[in-house]
Amino acid sequence: MAIPNQKLQQLLEEIEQKAMFSQQQINIVKSQMAAKNRESRMVQLTATELSSLPKDTNVYEGCGKMFLWSPSDEVKKRLATENSELKADGENLGKKLHYLETTYKNSKDGIEKLLRAGQGGA
Template sequence: MAIPNEKLQQLLQEISSKAAFAEQQLGIVRSQIASKNRESRMLQLSDTEIDALPAKTPVYDGVGRMFVLTSTDDVKKRQAKEAEDIKKELSNLDKKLNYLEQTYKNSNEHMEQILKRGG
């Protein structure tokens, strides 16, 4: 049973738009992952620098447009929480990346199958 040309074109258009959307989202998610990896690396580096400081060194933390004197322990706690949040976000972004890659792959496979059968 052959599929009419109009339906075939409509189906191909839907699948190709889905593939294009997935490809666009893949680029966005990859850039978000790279950004989160940079943030994580910066937190690691600043944590290393704070560890190298003597215990009673005054440390200033940025709050809006000003700096507030804080203890190194407070800064380390805040950075540990930020690192944990980044880790969770990276995990979610990895899941999203896998989903989008699978969607893109499936869309391309479906288009190839339709073209082989219809063409």
């Protein structure tokens, strides 16, 4: 049983749109992952520098256009929390990327199947 050309064309367009959307989302997620990795690296470097300072060293954090004194222990805790949140975000983005790549692959496979079915029916 052959698929009518009009129906085949409609299915093909829908699958192509889904594939294009998935590809766009893949690029967005990859750039978000790169940004999270950079942010995580900065937090790790800051934590490393903070650990190398003597315990009684004054630590200042930027707040807009000014700097505020913060106890180094609180800064270390904040950095640890921020780092764990960044890792969790990275894992979630990895899962989303895997899903989008699977969707994209399935869309490409669907297009190929439709084209083969259309050629077989012609």
